[in-house]
Structure formats: structure tokens, C-alpha cells
Amino acid sequence: MGLQHTESGRPLPLPNPTTQPYFDGAKERKLRMQRCPRDGFFFYPRSRCPVCLGDDWSWEDTSGRGSVHSFTVDRIGHVPALRELAPFAIAIVELEEGPRITARLVDVDADSVEVGLAVEASYEDVGDMTVVHFRPASSATSAPATSPAFA
Amino acid sequence: MPKRSATIVGLSEWTPKRVWDEPMFSLEAHARLAAEVLEDAGIDKAEVDGFVVSGVYESPMFGPSAAAEYLGIHTNFAELVDLGGATACGMIWRAAAAIEVGACETCLVLCPSVTPPFPTGAAPRKMDFPIYLGGDAWGSPQGQFEIPEGLVAATPSFAMVAQRYMARYGLREETLAKIAVEARDNAQRNPQAIFHDKPITIDDVMNSRMVCDPLKLLEIVMPCFGGAAVLLTTPERAKRTPHRPVYVSGFGEHCTHKSITYAPDLLDNPIRVAADRAFAMAGAERSAVDMASMYDCFTITVLVTIENAGFCGKGEGEKFVSEHSLRWDGDWPLNTHGGQLGMGQAGTAGGMSHATEAVRQLMGRAGERQLAKADLAYVNGTGGMMAEQVALIFEGA
Numbered sequence A: 001m002g003l004q005h006t007e008s009g010r011p012l013p014l015p016n017p018t019t020q021p022y023f024d025g026a027k028e029r030k031l032r033m034q035r036c037p038r039d040g041f042f043f044y045p046r047s048r049c050p051v052c053l054g055d056d057w058s059w060e061d062t063s064g065r066g067s068v069h070s071f072t073v074d075r076i077g078h079v080p081a082l083r084e085l086a087p088f089a090i091a092i093v094e095l096e097e098g099p100r101i102t103a104r105l106v107d108v109d110a111d112s113v114e115v116g117l118a119v120e121a122s123y124e125d126v127g128d129m130t131v132v133h134f135r136p137a138s139s140a141t142s143a144p145a146t147s148p149a150f151a
Numbered sequence B: 001m002p003k004r005s006a007t008i009v010g011l012s013e014w015t016p017k018r019v020w021d022e023p024m025f026s027l028e029a030h031a032r033l034a035a036e037v038l039e040d041a042g043i044d045k046a047e048v049d050g051f052v053v054s055g056v057y058e059s060p061m062f063g064p065s066a067a068a069e070y071l072g073i074h075t076n077f078a079e080l081v082d083l084g085g086a087t088a089c090g091m092i093w094r095a096a097a098a099i100e101v102g103a104c105e106t107c108l109v110l111c112p113s114v115t116p117p118f119p120t121g122a123a124p125r126k127m128d129f130p131i132y133l134g135g136d137a138w139g140s141p142q143g144q145f146e147i148p149e150g151l152v153a154a155t156p157s158f159a160m161v162a163q164r165y166m167a168r169y170g171l172r173e174e175t176l177a178k179i180a181v182e183a184r185d186n187a188q189r190n191p192q193a194i195f196h197d198k199p200i201t202i203d204d205v206m207n208s209r210m211v212c213d214p215l216k217l218l219e220i221v222m223p224c225f226g227g228a229a230v231l232l233t234t235p236e237r238a239k240r241t242p243h244r245p246v247y248v249s250g251f252g253e254h255c256t257h258k259s260i261t262y263a264p265d266l267l268d269n270p271i272r273v274a275a276d277r278a279f280a281m282a283g284a285e286r287s288a289v290d291m292a293s294m295y296d297c298f299t300i301t302v303l304v305t306i307e308n309a310g311f312c313g314k315g316e317g318e319k320f321v322s323e324h325s326l327r328w329d330g331d332w333p334l335n336t337h338g339g340q341l342g343m344g345q346a347g348t349a350g351g352m353s354h355a356t357e358a359v360r361q362l363m364g365r366a367g368e369r370q371l372a373k374a375d376l377a378y379v380n381g382t383g384g385m386m387a388e389q390v391a392l393i394f395e396g397a
Helices: A020-027 A080-085 B026-041 B063-071 B084-100 B141-145 B155-169 B173-187 B202-207 B271-282 B299-308 B317-323 B339-343 B348-363
Strands: A003-005 A011-013 A032-036 A040-042 A058-061 A065-074 A088-095 A100-104 A118-126 A129-136 B007-013 B050-053 B077-080 B106-113 B210-212 B226-233 B246-255 B291-294 B376-383 B388-396
Touching: A011 A129, A011 B141, A020 A032, A020 A058, A020 A118, A020 A129, A065 B155, A065 B210, A088 B155, A100 A129, B007 B026, B007 B348, B026 B063, B026 B106, B026 B226, B050 B063, B050 B084, B063 B077, B077 B084, B084 B106, B084 B226, B084 B246, B084 B348, B084 B376, B084 B388, B106 B348, B155 B210, B155 B299, B155 B317, B173 B202, B173 B299, B173 B317, B173 B339, B226 B348, B246 B271, B246 B348, B271 B299, B271 B376, B271 B388, B291 B299, B291 B348, B299 B317, B299 B376, B339 B348, B348 B376, B348 B388
Parallel strands: B050 B077, B050 B106, B291 B376
Antiparallel strands: A003 A011, A032 A040, A032 A058, A065 A088, A065 A118, A088 A100, A118 A129, B007 B226, B007 B246, B106 B226, B246 B388, B376 B388
């Protein structure tokens, strides 16, 4: 199985050698992705660039900033272990560097989310793992950790 | 005369049920569907030399040969199709193409979705809906980047298509509700529909529980058990069958992604390419279509499919749905069986229901919902998160 779970049953990523640098970056509060010298950043982590299939990419830190491309508010919590967090917003975030990534939005009233909302990566430590969410962008560069609701 | 040379000559479709009260193995269900569809077409089992399945639970590997062995059929063509909701349509064109190139002559296309008996001594348990949809396999991107964030099942993904649409073009939620209401209207004429005798109103949809904004409970299909099958053969053999043969006169398939996150464009869906290819192959015009049978896992799926399949322009879906009646007796009949929104979604048989209904209409077997004119049908399937889509053009002989 490609997941690990907390004691409460919350699903967590199970990294592999190809994806580990992304999660190492998250632990350092960096949104680290692969960049192809010809085609730019891509996500999720792969052995080769999904445009040219080249393998001469490098890991680089993105800005961690982007905007909500689309979103929904999950009112029931489709993942049983996340049910108590419902309603929560899930968004496809388009990063300034181009790639899209889907994550929960935290530190936000789910009913106030709109397409185009400026967001930034937000990191949550869960045991040995660090997972990436997004939150409304703020001018502060060292904002506090994520909402306790997601601990 | 259609340019292509494979015909659908028989069908079988089981009444969807929320709880399957006659447990049978998937292999047993394949055998029953095969017997029924052969009887419907009046074709002898000995003539069957092609076989397409969508998965055999008792044989996760070697599915087609497991089913062929169980049925005692020696195949010249044995195929397994894995395209989610587009599976049934994908199976049909593969069978048609195999017949056209001479790989086989008579081909079973079988989509059972049933509950197996429980092992002797084991406590019965309900079958769980697989909300991770296989995304929890070791190494899966979904398992690492999406499931932990709550993006599972299908509703959140299609809800994000709808939100993007609303932000881009504007869309009244009542328009989506109308799609659900007219599907139910059609289901009132289909005794097999799970929502037969249960009509709904726009208000019912609008007042139903919000599940994933903007999609409400009555805009979402009901998962069921069931089964459906069709039989294809050559036009020569079709002459010996009791029903009007239905030509598969065009088909197209296109796939661009798996997760909605990586869709190139949430509002420019693969069906655009698939439908263009299907209409071009058939040499048919969209204006000549007598009925459409479009995959409707959610209301928004129908609206964006009408646009992307080219029946109206981009951003004009709301106007189209508002200005046309999608009822069986309306000016633009859509999903005359009630769609899956009205009939229920019985696994891959749910996707097959769009094809069987078009076949039924073209054969003149649609009973109290029979269209006055049914010669050309547009059918499509949508798999995954608007990811893999198949378009078919059916033409009555």
C-alpha cells in the first residue's frame, strides 16, 4: 500500500526514493520541485520530465506562492479520518512557477474561498512526516504554523 | 449506408439495485449476461470468437481468458478494458474495430457489477466503495500528494470543474439542477430505473444536501449493483438477427490525465477530440443526431460534455441546457433511460447504460419512452476525473 496512517487513521504520504526530496524540502519549509532545463518546473516528482522525457532535471525551491485555480468545499469529509474537519476547502493551486498542486486550504473560512485567491504553502509536521497545505497569502514571511485543527 | 462494418445486434441489461440480493461470482455474472445477450440476438454461442471484459474479480490477472474458459469460448480476440466510466464505450469500439479488421466476427461485450457470495463461515459484510480508487498503490502519486489532502473519490474533483466553470463563464446552480430533474423525468418512463416513481423538482435538488460545493446530493449518481452487455457481429451475420442492427459508424477516444490536478484545462475536456474524431469517422453532422446519451456521473459532467462534444460553443452550455428540453419527449432528447442520475450507476454497467439505451432506441425497443425518430445516436463515456473519454456514433441499419 502506498499510504501510511496515523493512529487515528489519517492517511499520510509514504515517500519513495524519487519523491523523498520533495518531502525533505517540506520539512525545511520549502516547496521544492524538479526543474527541467528546457521545460521548467514540473510536479509531481518523476524520474523524467513529462514534456521531453529528459532526466537532466534538478531540484529547486519554488516561491511556494500561487493562486486558487479551482476549489471545492468538502462538506462531508470523504476521507473518514478527515470527517471531523469538514467542512474544509480543497483547492487546485497554480504556482507562480506554473505547476499545479492540489491541497487543503488552512487558516481560512472555507466559505470565503474564491477562484483566484492568492495563497502560499503552509507546512504541517505530523510525526516524522511534513505535509503541505496552502493558506491565504500574507505579507509576513514567517507566519505561524498551521491551524491546530489540522494537527 | 454507414462506412463502417460492425453492428450491435443484441443487448441485456439488469435492473440496478442498491443491495444485490442474489450474490453471484463475477464469472457467473459473465456467463448469465452472455447467455442473455446471445438469446436476445438469436445467435448461437458457437459463433462467438471475440470477448471483451472490464475485469473479472476472481481473476485479477488473466481476466479475459478466465472468463472465456468459464464460458467455454475459444477466442480469436480477448480484451480487457480499464477506462473507468468510459470502459463500456471503449469496449464497444474495440470490439467493432476487431470485427472490422477481421480479428474476430462475433464479439461479446460484458459488464457485470455484482456482489459475490461470502466465503462459507465468514461474516457477511457490506461492500465498501473504494474511495481511493486504487490511488493508494505503492508509488502512486495520488497516495502521496492527494489522498492525504482529502482529494479522493470523484465528487470533489467534478465539483472543482464546476467551480472553475462558474468562475470562468458564470453558471446558475438551477441550470445544473434542471439536468438532474430531466434525467429523473426520463427515469419515470424506465421501469428499470432506480428512481422510477420518484420524480424530483428543481427545488428538491436545490434543497438537497450540499456535498462538495456546488454539487448537491441529487446531482450525484447513486452507486448500485447491476450488469449490462451487448453483442457485436458483422453486417452479414446481423441480417439473421431479429432486431434492427445498429452500426458503430464512428468512434473516438482521448485521454490527457488521471487526476483532475493535472488536467491540461478543466474546461477543455478530452471528449472534444474524441467527439471530433467520431463524427469525422462517421461522416455525420451533429445537427443530424436524433438523441444523445452522455455519461452523467454528475450534472456538471453533462453540461461540459454538451459543450466539449461540440453541440454548442464554449461557455454556452447554460444557454443550451436552459433553452432545450432534455426529456425523452423534448426537442433535444438526452439520456432517455434517465441517465445514471435516474437509473443508478452500476459500476461499468452504468457507463454501458448509455450505449444500451441508444441501441434500444435505434432498434425501436424503448417502450413508452420510444422516440418517434431514432436513426442516429451520439453516445459517450467519461472515465476518471474528466480524464479518459470515448465518443461513439450509432446508426440504425
